[in-house]
Amino acid sequence: MNRLFFRFFVLVMLSTSVAAFIVYFTINRLFGDPLASIARNQAAAPIFLLEQYVDQAPPDGWLDRLNKVREVSDVRFDLVPLATARRQLAGKDRDAFDRGEVVIDIAHRALLRRVDLTGERYIGSEGEAIHAQNLPIDIRVALQMEGLRYAIVALALLIPIGVWSRSHWHGLQALMKVADSFGAGQLKARAALQPGDSIYPLAERINLMADRIQTLLEAQRGLLHSVSHEIRTPIARLEFALELLHDTAQDTLLQKRIGSMQDDLAELKALVGELLGMARLDSDQPLRYxxxxxxxxxxxxxxxxxxxxxxxxxxxxxxxxxxxxxxxxxxxxxxxxxxxxxxxxxxxxxxxxxxxxxxxxxxxxxxxxxxxxxxxxxxxxxxxxxxxxxxxxxxxxxxxxxxxxxxxxxxxxxxxxxxxxxxxxxxxxxxxxxxx
Structure with missing residues (x-):
């Protein structure tokens, strides 16, 4: 029984974990990586400086503004060849980079973006990319929040299930004890559950089945015992009558037939004894230890x-x-x-x-x-x-x-x-x- 509910608990935990992964990948597929969105929000200040201050400079002042940002910011801004930047990216990130979008590298706390698609910033800017490092990105808190969120969901599921399963467990334990006792020959064993218990309908049907089996077995035993006892009286009379008939018979053939009848009667008497022995073994009488x-x-x-x-x-x-x-x-x-x-x-x-x-x-x-x-x-x-x-x-x-x-x-x-x-x-x- 404990093994049953342990497996149920493990199944619920696995189902919750699988559901968490499915939710994550579904959101990632439909709306993008939620971790990337969190990282972009954390790096919003450097991105704002880059897009709203540096990029808004006239062509001859773009580098000057970038250098000023380098002086006042803890973020390290570097210009790297376009080919070097592209080698650091793959898949969708590379495509977004080629379109001139800001690409966040969460693992290295960095971002990459092309300086310009057409070279209007300054001469040769179409062949370079901005590589910003030491961004204020820390997704550990976000991961902890997500983990806490799923833990709360799991507990919200497991606690009601545990309370519900506890009542089931006690009821099933009671039914198991009744089954063991009934199987051991205690035909009066019954499950005593309350009408409000979750498995009360099952216990009620088991009790009805036990009542029916007890009635049938007691009727069978009573009939077997009564018939076996009652049949002993006519057997004794027949034994006495055949013995008298055997002693008074003069014909040898008749005596032989009477002897054969006595043998049959002895066999019948032995059968009655065996039936009484079987009835005693099937009764509720305790053994004589x-x-x-x-x-x-x-x-x-x-x-x-x-x-x-x-x-x-x-x-x-x-x-x-x-x-x-x-x-x-x-x-x-x-x-x-x-x-x-x-x-x-x-x-x-x-x-x-x-x-x-x-x-x-x-x-x-x-x-x-x-x-x-x-x-x-x-x-x-x-x-x-x-x-x-x-x-x-x-x-x-x-x-x-x-x-x-x-x-x-x-x-x-x-x-x-x-x-x-x-x-x-x-x-x-x-x-x-x-x-x-």
């Missing part, structure tokens, strides 16, 4: 996995220390990754962990087919499954990785996917340093 031993928790998580035909290598070093977080949620995320690896591994799964200055990393590797790079950004979406997982052999609902990703994100960590050295997929949980 506690200090736990990371080494012991990871080893217990690995040993608590269901039996699988693949081997599990656990490489969790001793003395990893304690971590402050929701142990149940973090171990569930790790367990989901391990169970996912068991489903797709050909024969080997590896769990490793390491402490580092920036936090803790937990890695799960497998030697399965891996995950294509274009699919890695989608596997954490709820109910998203790769094509080969849509069968009863691998099972799953596409919620395990989504729950793992949410659990890690709630702790301020990241969950990434790479190619494993074993040949399959590598999931890496990166947790920030624990702060109690």
């Amino acid at each position: 506690e200090t736990f031993d990371l080494t012991e928790a990871l080893r217990s998580c690995a040993h608590g996995l269901p039996p699988a035909p693949v081997s599990l290598d656990v490489s969790v070093p001793d003395g990893m220390g304690s971590y402050y977080g929701d142990c149940r949620l973090l171990m569930r995320a790790t367990g989901n990754l391990l169970r996912n690896a068991q489903k797709y591994a050909n024969g080997r799964v590896a769990l490793s962990a390491a402490s580092r200055p920036g936090g803790v990393s937990i890695t799960v590797d497998d030697d399965g087919p891996g995950i294509p790079e274009e699919e890695r950004a989608h596997v954490f979406e709820p109910f998203y499954r790769l094509d080969r997982s849509r069968d009863r052999g691998t099972g799953g609902f596409g919620l395990g990785l989504s729950i793992a990703g949410k659990a890690v994100a709630l702790h301020g960590g990241t969950l990434t996917i790479e190619t494993s050295p074993l040949g399959g997929a590598r999931f890496t949980i990166s947790l920030p340093p624990a702060s109690s």
Whole structure:
């Protein structure tokens, strides 16, 4: 935010400077150089003596009057060859000099003018020019005045803009805080601005949008939670009824079909449990922070996995220390990754962990087919499954990785996917340093 207004300030300053140059060159183009006009006014006395006293003398008295002016004036008047004078000028100044006009040389505090175009002043005067030096020219004051003028204009622009921008800045800061809080899951966060604030209409629309999103999300969570809870009762009844039916059935084929129905019901029950887990992660309930031993928790998580035909290598070093977080949620995320690896591994799964200055990393590797790079950004979406997982052999609902990703994100960590050295997929949980 500060960068935005700093750039705005620099833009205003640059625009003011460019406008000053444009004004100067426009006036110079239309009305002549304003600095030359100032210098001519400062040299008005020597020019007046030259034009109104020396030039008004009769032809035989022109040099006499020029010498008298030399005696009483601090300005040095010299006669120089016409060619020498012309070499000191260029462009428009040379053209004006050739027409017999007075040309001011501001840099050298001097002026040049032809003595006469026709030689009537005295014999040979058409080939000479007057070179007056040490003129009372000082444009520093004029430049200071111009600079002060543009500074006053710049301040007159910047002060109102600064006051106006300050209110914008405070309003945008408030909106930014609301956006951060809302994005962090605080759905009740709103922007509290006054109707007189400049961005109040924007804040009002953002609040309306937040109200609508909060309503939709709470309705979705409530529906998911209610349906998941309500569906548990008929599932329990069906389990009881199928168990009684299985015990009383005499036909082997019927018993087989009832067993298949029990498997489907168990899968439905597991899906309801996963949905309830997702609903709890999306709720506003705070995490159950506690200090736990990371080494012991990871080893217990690995040993608590269901039996699988693949081997599990656990490489969790001793003395990893304690971590402050929701142990149940973090171990569930790790367990989901391990169970996912068991489903797709050909024969080997590896769990490793390491402490580092920036936090803790937990890695799960497998030697399965891996995950294509274009699919890695989608596997954490709820109910998203790769094509080969849509069968009863691998099972799953596409919620395990989504729950793992949410659990890690709630702790301020990241969950990434790479190619494993074993040949399959590598999931890496990166947790920030624990702060109690």
